[in-house]
Amino acid sequence: MFEIPSFEEIEKELLSSEEEVEEVRRAQMSSWGGKSLIWGSVIIFLTLLVSYLTDFFPYGLFIGAVLLVFVISGLYSSCKSEVSAVYKEKIIGKLTRMMLKDGEYLPNSGITENIFCGSGLFVTPDRYHAEDGIRGHVGNTAVNFSEVHAEEQIVTYDSKGRRHEHWNTIFRGFLFVADFNKDFSGRTVVCRNSWFKWGGNRVKLENPDFEKRFDVYSSDQVEARYILSPALMERIVTLDEKYDNRLLLSFYQSSLIVALEDSSDHFEVSFCSRKSNINSLRREYDTICDLLSIVDDLNLNLRIWTKE
């Protein structure tokens, strides 16, 4: 029986990896400092020289300052990404393998746009990005989750007919996909209760507390009730309380998709301080624990139906 180790065990196990990351971080910090000094000196010297020779002093200084900021921040990103790659491999990768049976961490990929759109919870995005994919098993239940940021492009025209574009976030947070313990073929969407109820596919359920929180829409009324048994509705209500009423669920292709809004960027390294990285390990451990606990909270390991 696979059990999630305690944080203390994980911390102990990751101690050597954390030191490796710290070594890389220090090396990259000094590399960034050195490169910034050299490039900064070159830019300042050239700016002053060109300004002096061309009588272009105030503008030259401004252009030089912009160039300096651009180069230093470029060097910063490059050095940070080196540390980030090591952090993700040595810390998050190991953390995943320790916390999940057959755990696997894919830093550059995640839940696909097809699943995001197929869930029926959101409109089709114009820009979609998923990263920090984690997959594995909790008991008999296969799980797969990642950070997702989906946006739509809003185009407006002002009174002079000029076009303005901006990006509006549709969803930012975790998309958690788990193999559901019953087989089904349709799609059932559990979204937040709203005044506007759309269409005839709405499923009215018996649990008043559940009905107060959610509106359910499904391609099949009987199948929706087969999925949302009275016991599961109770569990979803409890889970929703735990997540401060931010839960969105979809049952699609015999899987459960849970969308949890979260504006913070997870699984990222701090370039400036070691202490932040130690603190963030606890935070990421808690995040993964919370997400994995959905399986037990919704009793998905109960495998008494024909789907094994």
Add this chain to the structure above:
Amino acid sequence: MDIIWIVIAVIAVLLIICYNTLVKKRNQVYNAFASIDVMLKKRFDLIPNLVATVQQYAKHEQETFAKVIALRNTQYSSLSQEEKASFDATFTQAGRAFFALAENYPELKASENFSQLQRSLNETEEQLSAARRTYNASVTDYNNAVQVFPTNLIAGMMGFSQRELLAIPEEERRNPNIKDLFNS
């Protein structure tokens, strides 16, 4: 004069909308009832498996399942509404007896047949329960339309009467649990 015609037209449109609403809701009730029948048929199709498993592992207990065994060679479509209702009760009892039996027959409990049948039975029961809940939701929706103004006026004139809800057994109100099934 024109106003009178407009009022008559508005009333006629309202009557048509109310009538169509009632018909749609009544059709939903028929549809939901038909899905219960589909699930009962699915359950009926498990009889040969159940009988074969009992005969293989617990021959001496065949009397317990006499009513179900008698149904083995019957076509579901040939059953009357009363026979279907009776089958529903008979099968529920047989299902419980089957799980209780497993406690006394370790070979049965350990067999692959039992495990498969148990899963199929659980699934069918859950689907049947869902079909009954769908029927009750449709009936509630329809009964509301029959009782509230202004559809109640059309319902009274056109003979749309209220329908009875199905009583859902207490054990179907929660998820089946293996332990519970064995203790029943």
